[in-house]
Amino acid sequence: MRIGLDVSQTCAERAGCAWYADALSRALVAEGLPRGHTFELYHHFGGWINADTTRGTMIDDPRVTAPLRGLNPAAAREFWSEVATGEPLPGKPDVVLSFSFHAPKLPHSKLVYTVHDLAFWLHPDFATDDTRLVCQRELLQALARAAGFLFVSEHTRREFELLLPNWLELHSRPNLVAPGASRFPAAAAPRPAADNAPWLVVGSLEPRKNHAAALDAYELYHEHSSLRRPLVLAGGPGWKSAAVSARLAELQQRGLPVRHAGYVADADLAALYAGAFALLVPSWHEGFGLPLVEGLAAGLPVLASERASLPEVGGHAAAYFPPESPAALAEAMLALENEPASRAQRAAASLERSRAFSWAATAKSVLEFTARL
């Protein structure tokens, strides 16, 4: 089979969906090549046109080509409008996997469309207008155009069912839950934490990630803790983050050890996970929750919001709190800190839970799924 892979989002500053595209593409290639599949990587995809493709995912193998890499935006737009009017994609792939929410018209290939989440409809304040207008158009295009659907979690499939009841069944569209996994190798064993090992929050600063709750909880924690571990926020500036930034500055001014590390590159992020005391995931909403599964793989105890996909991913390994209650989070933080035995237990449970997720396993099931289409 010839398989097209949408790596358009990997060319820009990467967030969850882009990491998913990158990691799953690599895993699909790794699993697929031995089975005789060949691959095309698309660095522009439908309406997703990049100014610069140099940072996009590349896989060095003669059986993996990247026909659109380096194409300038005008030419890329022209290319996709020709595809829409009947020009086959180079290499004429049998199946094309979309990861970027885009659903171009592909008259000669089967489109498999990945649904990351439906927050843009379910929680309108958690999506920018830009995101909403693109996602709602493209998702509906996918209904008209895609041969199959991937959902990054069972929860996302339920959200889809909530807004489009019975659609999958009525239109007999095959679908598969294709969960993510950690991008970093799992820790061999739980690591004991240093006395100054920080609390860690990973995710860009945007309303959905609920950094405000983490900061409020941290303030409470700091009042009552004897160790007063620092708090580290890793993630790009996102959007609508002025209030959180102001709160951050205020806490820093009062001398609380809170640090915003900004956008953190891969290698540094692995080190952050490795050196942290525990991971906090206070999000209001997640489609999957890549940081959570990476925290599990790093052998970190995880305190996560009880919303959306997070309990599905964290299973019994993580402890949950209501995201509207910083007090509950603070209490959980203090409890974790004050009972070293409990931390060790949780860390072991995290590692155990992380074994349920692997890119190779997901890639294998996706390949089987596409073969059946």
Place this chain on the structure above:
Amino acid sequence: MVQVSFILPLYNQLAHTRACLDSLRATVPAELAHEIILVDDGSTDDTRDFLRELAPPHVVLLNDRNRGYAAANNRGARVAQGEFLALLNNDLVLTPGWLQPMLAAFARVPRAGVVGNLQLNATTGALDHAGVVFRDGGYPVHVRTDPDDFAVAGLAEFPAVTAACCLVRRDWFLRAGGFDEGYLNGFEDTDLCLRAREDGLINLVALDSVVRHHISASPGRGAHEFRNARRFLARWAPRTAALEREWNLTAARLHAAAAARAYFAPLHRRLGLGAPALRRAHRRALAAVRQARLARTGRIRVGVDLLRLQAGGANGGVKPFVLAFLAEIGRQRGAEFNFAVLAPADVRDELAAVLRPGDYLLEPGDNIFAVRRRTREGWRDDGTLPATDELPARAGLDVLYAPFGQSQFLRPGLPSVSLIVDLLHRDLPAALPAEEVNHRHAWFTQVARDATYFQCNSRQVVGRLVENYGVHPAQCLVTANAVQGRLPAPGALPAGAPEEPFFFYPANFWPHKNHEALFVAYRLYALGASSRAWPLVCTGHPDERMELLRELRDGLGLKDRVVFLGHVPDAAFAALWARAGALVFPSLCEGFGIPLLEAMRFGVPIIAANSSALPEVAGDACLAVDARDPQALAETMRRVAIRTDLKEALVARGHARLAAFSLAHEAGRLAHLLAAAARRVAP
């Protein structure tokens, strides 16, 4: 018993106050039982020292701070004991015999409400007030001509009079709640007079009472004009517009009658009644009267840049709005305005219905504009004009109106009015291609610099324009798109329209119209309502995106429930309104939203997004919903479709709200702005 309580609010200007009090004491009839109530409104000069020395009949009240004209008078009225209140500005100079004719008016006319008098400019001696009428869409203006024509035995009735010098009955004034303290030094008196009319009273000018007035010596008047006018128009606009029309008719009749009388007198003597020569002379006399009126005001040539106008519905709501406004201005002020419309040739027929004989059409060609003059028979070629920057001067334009916002002929030196209908490129840039956002930003920047005034179709747009482009609010006029009356009586339903009630969404297929969320919501609603579900009807200019939305509809499995009718002619469109079960208007960004008014007119309940200008226009006559949220939208659709009481309440509220939207009124205000810009006077 005290007959008259004189009330003078004071704020500085001690010299005026002294002169006014001197003239008052000198002219109060000796036998009149009276008191003089002086309300100091926080003066900072020597006024307070002066007041300390006063003895009865003076009564002195001191406000701790400046509370404004209305509050000061109201405070005086509360302590007054007289049967009448004489409200006086402190910059009046009263002349002998001024009071008696005003008092006599109450004796002669039991229904007298507020009685004013003639006021001369104290500096120039010119007549400054002989009553207040409404003009230019319901704004109060002073009558400054001799009102003898309207007088009966020394009294003339006017819709309102100024309170600079006026007499009211104390018990009525207090019962009516006095002046409205929501105004700040302006419009209080007109507001009071209109309330008197509501109570069945009439407002009079006593023509034998003459005083002198130091015009605009009172400080703090202009500062709140914008706010005051808004408050006044919000409360009175439809009625003042009606009073304006009534007044214009009366004035025209009286003028014509007087002119004819003057002309006929010698003819009567020479020819006797009924002769053909007399009838001819009669006609000539009337024509002369019309001509004289025109000569007094001068004709204003308004250039209208409609070069972006397209045939059919591609322009969206702007087109019906502009055409209706131009037609209405022509109807109201045809003799005063002459239009020169720049527009492509393929909309000539549509403009023929709007323009009047004598108006011009300038059609673009290769480096020239072909000039066509509208005649009763059709169009007559009238040469060409070069398509250069000199066009406005060569075409003799007094003012340029740019209904599409930008115009290549906008220049700082040329008076102009730009219509701004939304700031979509700022409020929802995601709905436009990036190059369109940049393009719009560039021309908004230019228009904000070059246009004299901005016509905005909601307060929301004014706010966004002020915030984004630094335009001064005083440059902005809000006119509602009150074009709900443009549609004819319902004709036949267009082919493909459902017979049963349906959800109706008339909107072009632009991304910000949010059809996608509506479709998902509609599917949720339809699954819940099963066989009783109303269909959904979408109209709009057919384009590529309509084809896309058709594909999305099919993908959702809604092919037989959601109908696309394309652009529908007016009579069929009206038929759709007459049949619709509810308007659903989930647009993410609107500067106004004409369908809201059309729904109100046709008695159709409204569901609308709770953002941009929609809440301002729809008020309580709609169910507001977060249109980004398909579940919320679906639930609202379900409620409207099944709950008869809710439907009826929404329709009733819509009907009541519609009274606030009058095309005559809104177009009158635009005409006023255009005329003011053309004459280079403040509107």
